[in-house]
Amino acid sequence: MPFKQLTGLLCILLLIRSACADVIVTQGADFSADVFPGDGRVVMDLLGKIWVLPASGGQARIMTDGLLPAHRPRWSPDGSKILYQTSSPGTASLWLLDVESSAASRIGSESFFVQHASWHPDGERIIFSSQRGDTGLDIWETDLPTGLSWRVSSHPGDEMEPVWSNNGRHLAYIRKNDDQYMLVLRRHGQAEVDLLVSDQPLSSLSWRPDGSLLTILRQDGDTRSLNMVILSDPPLLRQFVAGEDFFTSPVSWRNRQQMLYTADGFIKTRDFGDLRSRQLPFRATVEEPQTRPKTVIARRELEIIDPPADRLVIRGARLFDGIWNRYRNHMDVLIDGGRIAAVEARRDWQDATVLDLGNVTILPGFIDTWSAMPAGPVQQAGPRMLAYGVTTIVTDDPAHDGNLWEGEQSPGPRVLAAGDIGTARQEAGERPYFFVKVAAGQADDRATREAVQNWQARGVPVLAENWNTGLGIGADLLAGAGSLSGSPVGGQYQDLQVAVRRNPVTLISGLADAATPGMSSLLGSRQARELGQRALPGRRFSSVPGVAAVASSIVLGSKPNGLPPGLALHAELRALAAAGLRGDQVLRATGSNAAMILGLDNQIGRITPGAMADLVLVNGDPLGNAADTLSIVAVVRNGRFFSLVGLLERAQATTGVE
Numbered sequence: 001m002p003f004k005q006l007t008g009l010l011c012i013l014l015l016i017r018s019a020c021a022d023v024i025v026t027q028g029a030d031f032s033a034d035v036f037p038g039d040g041r042v043v044m045d046l047l048g049k050i051w052v053l054p055a056s057g058g059q060a061r062i063m064t065d066g067l068l069p070a071h072r073p074r075w076s077p078d079g080s081k082i083l084y085q086t087s088s089p090g091t092a093s094l095w096l097l098d099v100e101s102s103a104a105s106r107i108g109s110e111s112f113f114v115q116h117a118s119w120h121p122d123g124e125r126i127i128f129s130s131q132r133g134d135t136g137l138d139i140w141e142t143d144l145p146t147g148l149s150w151r152v153s154s155h156p157g158d159e160m161e162p163v164w165s166n167n168g169r170h171l172a173y174i175r176k177n178d179d180q181y182m183l184v185l186r187r188h189g190q191a192e193v194d195l196l197v198s199d200q201p202l203s204s205l206s207w208r209p210d211g212s213l214l215t216i217l218r219q220d221g222d223t224r225s226l227n228m229v230i231l232s233d234p235p236l237l238r239q240f241v242a243g244e245d246f247f248t249s250p251v252s253w254r255n256r257q258q259m260l261y262t263a264d265g266f267i268k269t270r271d272f273g274d275l276r277s278r279q280l281p282f283r284a285t286v287e288e289p290q291t292r293p294k295t296v297i298a299r300r301e302l303e304i305i306d307p308p309a310d311r312l313v314i315r316g317a318r319l320f321d322g323i324w325n326r327y328r329n330h331m332d333v334l335i336d337g338g339r340i341a342a343v344e345a346r347r348d349w350q351d352a353t354v355l356d357l358g359n360v361t362i363l364p365g366f367i368d369t370w371s372a373m374p375a376g377p378v379q380q381a382g383p384r385m386l387a388y389g390v391t392t393i394v395t396d397d398p399a400h401d402g403n404l405w406e407g408e409q410s411p412g413p414r415v416l417a418a419g420d421i422g423t424a425r426q427e428a429g430e431r432p433y434f435f436v437k438v439a440a441g442q443a444d445d446r447a448t449r450e451a452v453q454n455w456q457a458r459g460v461p462v463l464a465e466n467w468n469t470g471l472g473i474g475a476d477l478l479a480g481a482g483s484l485s486g487s488p489v490g491g492q493y494q495d496l497q498v499a500v501r502r503n504p505v506t507l508i509s510g511l512a513d514a515a516t517p518g519m520s521s522l523l524g525s526r527q528a529r530e531l532g533q534r535a536l537p538g539r540r541f542s543s544v545p546g547v548a549a550v551a552s553s554i555v556l557g558s559k560p561n562g563l564p565p566g567l568a569l570h571a572e573l574r575a576l577a578a579a580g581l582r583g584d585q586v587l588r589a590t591g592s593n594a595a596m597i598l599g600l601d602n603q604i605g606r607i608t609p610g611a612m613a614d615l616v617l618v619n620g621d622p623l624g625n626a627a628d629t630l631s632i633v634a635v636v637r638n639g640r641f642f643s644l645v646g647l648l649e650r651a652q653a654t655t656g657v658e
Contacts, residue, residue, distance in 0.1 A: 025284040027265040032249035035260045036075040037209075042260065042267065043073040043082055046284055048468035050084055050097060053282050057267070060284040063102055067441055069468040070095070072116075072249070077123040085115055088440040088466040092540070094128065096144075107142065108149070113539045114140075116161045121168040127152065129160045131514070131539035139173055158515070159184075160542055161205045163250070172214055174202050183216060183229060195235045201543070206250040215240065215251045215259075226251070226261070241270070244277070292474040298459025300432060300599040302414070302612060305406040307338030308639045311352035314615060316360040319343070320623060322592040322606035325584040327623065333362060335613040338639035342609055355641065357617055360633055363587065364605050365391030365614025366569055367594035370418070370463070370479070370508050370557030373397040374565045378404055382412020383650035386635050386642060387527050388566030389616035392594075392604055394418050394434050402431050411642055411650070414614075416598065421451050421462065433460055434598045435477060440465035444472045461597060463508065470505075477506050477597065479560060506553050506597050509589065510560030512571035513540040517578045518627055522570055525630050530648050537561050537571065544578045554581070555597055556590040573626045583623035613639035 025046070033044040040055025048069035051060040064070050068086035075082060082097040094107040094117050107126070117128035124144050129137045132151075137158035142149040153159045157177030164171055169188040172195075174181060183196035183205070195214070196202070203224075204217040214229045226241040244263040252260045257272045260280065268277040312335045318327040321343065334342040334352060371393040374381035382405040385393070396418040405412025419433045421442070436455050442448055442465075452462045452473045463477035464470025470478045512519075514536045523534055540561075556576065558568035569590065576586045588605075595605030604612050615636035620628030634643045 023286055025286060026282065028262070029265065030247045031262055032072045032247065033260060033262050033267050034074050034252045035254050036079045037254055038079050040254060041075075041079070042280065042282075043075060044262075044267065044282070045071050045073055045084070047286070050082060051282075051284055052099070057281040058283060060282050062284075063097060063099070064104060067443065067469055068093075068466055073097075074118055076119055077121055083117055083119060083126060085117060091440075094126070107144070108147065113137075115542055118163050120164050121166055127162045127164065127171075129158070129162065129542065136515070137539060137542060139171075158542065161203065161250070163205050163207055165207050165211045166209050167211065170211065172205060172207065174205055174216075183214070185214075185231075195229050195231075196237060203248050204246075204250040206252070208256060209253050210256045217246055217248070241277075244268075295456040295461050295476050296459055297461055297597065297599045298432075300434070300603075302600065302603050304338035304612070304638050305403065306408065308408075311336045311341075312639065312641065313349050313352045313354040314362060314617070314636065314641075315346060315354060315356040316362045316617060317358065318360075318621075319362040319607060320364075320584070320587060321608060322364045322588060323608065325582075327361070331362070333607060333613075333615065335636070335639045338613055340607060340609055340611045340613050343607055357633060360617045360619060361622060361628075362607065363389075363616040363618060363622060363629070364591045364607050365389065365612075365616055365635070365637065366590045366629075367392045367394075367556070367598075367605055368413075368558050368565065368569045368590070369394050369555045369594045369597065370510075370559045371395050371565050371568070372559050373400055378412070379410055380651050380653055382410055383642075383647045384531055384564075385413050385566040386411055386637060387531070387632070387644060387647040387651055388570060389618075389629065389632050389635055390566050390569055391614040391616075391635065391637050392416065393565065394598065396420060396437055406638075408640055411637060411640065411647070413637070414604075414612075418463070421448065421455070424455075435461045435463050438462060438464045438469060438473065438475060440469075442469060444469045449473050459599065461506075475505070477508055477555075479508050479510055479557065506555055506593075508555055508557035509572050509576055510557055511541075511544075511575035511579060512558070512561040512563070512568070513537050513575075515539060515541070515544075516571055516575045517544070518574040519571065521627060522567070522574060522630065525570075526644075527630065527632075527648070528567055531651060533564050533567050535563075537563050537568075544575070553593075554585075554589050555594040570630050573629055577626035583626065586626050587622065587629075613637075 028046045031044055031046050033042055035042050043052050049062055050064040050070050050073050051062055053060040068088050070084050070086050073082045073084040080099055084095055086093050092113050092115055094114050095104050097104045112130050112132050114128050114130045117126050119126055125141055127141045130140045131137050135154055137160055138154050139152040139159045139162045140149055141152050160174045162173040171186045173184050175184050181198045181202040182194045184192050185195050186192045201219040202216055206215045213231055216227050217224045218227050224246040225239050228238050228240045230236040247262040249262050260269050267280040269280050270277040314333045318329055319331040320327055330346045332344050332346050366389045368390055373395050390413045392414040394416045400415050402415050404415055416434045417431050419436045421436045421438050424436050455462055461476035464475035465479045467478045556572050558572050561568050561571055563571055573586055576589055591605040595601050604614055613636055617634045619631040622628040632644050
C-alpha cells in the first residue's frame with residue numbers, strides 16, 4: 001500500500017490530545033469491519049477504538065474510549081451488542097459493548113489468552129480461541145447468561161478463527177499443526193473433515209449466509225488472496241479476488257450476494273459476481289496531533305567497582321563488535337581496569353595474560369532493557385543470569401539494589417533502575433532512572449502528559465505498556481509488538497511503523513510466547529536443564545508478529561514474556577529472529593540499540609576501546625542462527641572472566657538441581 005494513501009492515518013497515530021484542531025480520517029491501516037445485515041450499519045476498529053457508521057458510509061461515531069486497544073468488532077445477531085477484544089503486553093480479553101448505552105463489560109475474569117471471537121446465531125453464546133492447557137490454542141465456547149465455558153476442540157497444534165454457520169448447525173475453523181494449515185469443517189452430527197490442507201498461511205474465515213461456501217484469506221509470500229471453498233462433494237477451491245492488499249479481517253456479508261471487507265486502507269464492498277469492488281467511504285473525526293520533539297536522552301556514566309588488576313586479552317576466531325554488520329576475524333580484545341583498552345588484529349602481547357579460546361565468537365554482553373528481577377538468593381541469582389550472557393538489566397522492581405552483583409565474590413549483571421510514572425521521584429544524589437513507565441491502565445489525562453513531558457525534558461525516556469495510550473501521550477518507548485493493532489505479516493501496515501516515520505518511537509520487544517520457534521530447544525539447553533527452568537511461557541499471540549519493517553527501532557525487553565530472567569532474554573532473541581530481523585539486527589536489539597536508549601552508547605553494547613569489558617563468548621555463528629547465542633563458553637563482566645561451568649556451579653549451589 002503506497003504511503004501517500006495513509007496521509008490521514010499518519011497524523012493520527014501520534015495523537016496528542018492537548019492539540020486544538022480536528023482532523024478527518026478517511027483511511028486506516030490493517031483495520032477490521034463488520035456489517036449488521038438488519039440495517040447495514042458497519043462497525044470498525046480504528047486507532048484502537050470502536051466506531052459505527054451508517055450503511056451508506058459517512059461520519060463514523062466513536063463507541064469506546066477505553067485505555068486498552070480494541071480490535072476485531074463483531075455485531076451480535078440482533079445488532080444490540082458488539083463483541084470485541086482488547087490487548088496489552090501479556091493479556092488479551094473479550095468485551096461486550098451495549099450499543100444503546102455505550103457501556104462495556106468484560107467477558108469472564110480469567111487471565112487466559114483469548115482471541116478470534118465470534119457469535120453463535122442464538123445470540124447467547126460466543127466461540128473463540130484460547131490456550132487453557134498444554135495443547136496450544138483450542139476452541140472454547142461461553143454461554144453469556146451463565147458465564148459457563150466448555151472446550152470444543154483439543155488437537156495438537158492450534159485451532160483458530162472458529163465460525164458457526166448462520167443456522168448454527170455447522171462449525172468451521174482453521175487448524176495449524178507444525179507448518180501446515182487446515183480448513184476444518186464439523187457438520188452437525190458428523191465427523192470433522194479437512195476441506196483444505198495448505199503449506200501457506202490461512203486466516204480470516206467466514207461463512208456465506210446461505211451456507212454454500214466459506215471465504216478465507218490465503219497468503220503467498222507477502223501477498224494475500226481471497227479464496228472461496230465451495231461446499232460441494234468434493235469441495236472446490238477457487239480464487240475469488242487477488243491483487244489487493246487484504247487486511248487480516250474476515251469477509252462480512254450484508255446478504256448472500258453482497259460482501260464487505262477491508263483492504264488497501266479502505267472498507268470495500270463487492271457483489272458476489274462483480275469483478276470490481278467499491279469503496280464505502282467513512283470519516284472519523286479526531287483531534288489533530290502535534291509533532292513532539294525527540295527526547296534528548298541524558299548521557300549516563302557508568303562506574304566500575306573493584307576492577308580487576310591484571311591486563312587480559314580475549315582471543316577468538318570471530319568478533320561481532322556491535323558496530324559493523326559482519327564479523328571481524330582473528331581479533332584480540334585487550335582488557336585493562338575493567339574496560340576495553342584495545343581491539344586489534346591478533347598479535348603478541350608481552351604485558352597481558354592471553355586467553356586463546358579457539359573457534360569462538362566474541363559478542364558484546366547482552367542487555368535486557370526491561371527485565372524482571374530473578375528469584376532466589378542473590379548469590380545464585382546473579383550467576384544464573386550471567387550463565388545466559390546477560391551482563392546488564394533494567395528493572396522497575398522497587399526492591400532492586402544497584403550494587404547487588406558488583407565485584408568478584410558475587411558475580412551477576414549490572415542492575416539499572418526504572419520507575420513508575422505515578423510514584424517515581426528523582427532527588428539529587430539518588431541512583432538515576434533510565435526510563436519511567438506508564439502502566440497499561442494509566443489514564444491518558446493532562447496530569448500524565450505533563451509528567452511525561454517533565455521526565456523527557458530531564459532526558460529520561462518514557463515507556464508505555466500499551467500503544468494506544470503511548471502514542472497519545474508521546475511516549476518514547478512502546479512495550480510489545482504483539483500489543484499493536486492487527487500487525488500483518490511483514491509489518492507492512494503496522495501502526496508502529498507509520499508512527500516511527502513521523503515521531504521516533506522505539507519498540508521494546510516482548511514478543512516471545514509458547515509458540516515462539518525454537519522454544520523447545522531453548523528449554524532443552526544446558527543452562528535451562530541444569531538450572532531446572534523447564535516451564536513454557538504462556539500463549540500470547542496466534543502467530544509470530546512481523547516487525548522487520550521497524551527493525552532499527554527495536555530493543556530487547558523480556559519482562560512481558562514471563563519467563564525467568566536470562567532464559568527470557570534468549571526467548572526474545574529467538575522471537576526477534578522469527579519476526580524477520582537479520583542476525584545483526586537481533587544482536588543490536590540486545591546490544592548497541594539498547595545502550596543508546598539508555599544513554600549508555602559506547603559504554604555497553606559494543607566492543608570498542610573505552611567501553612565496559614562485558615563480553616559473551618559463544619560457539620557457532622550467532623549472526624546466522626540466533627540460537628547460537630546460547631552456546632556460551634564463558635562470560636566477561638567488568639573485565640572478570642567467568643567460565644560457563646563455574647557460573648553454573650555457583651548458580652546450582654542452593655537450587656537443589658542434581
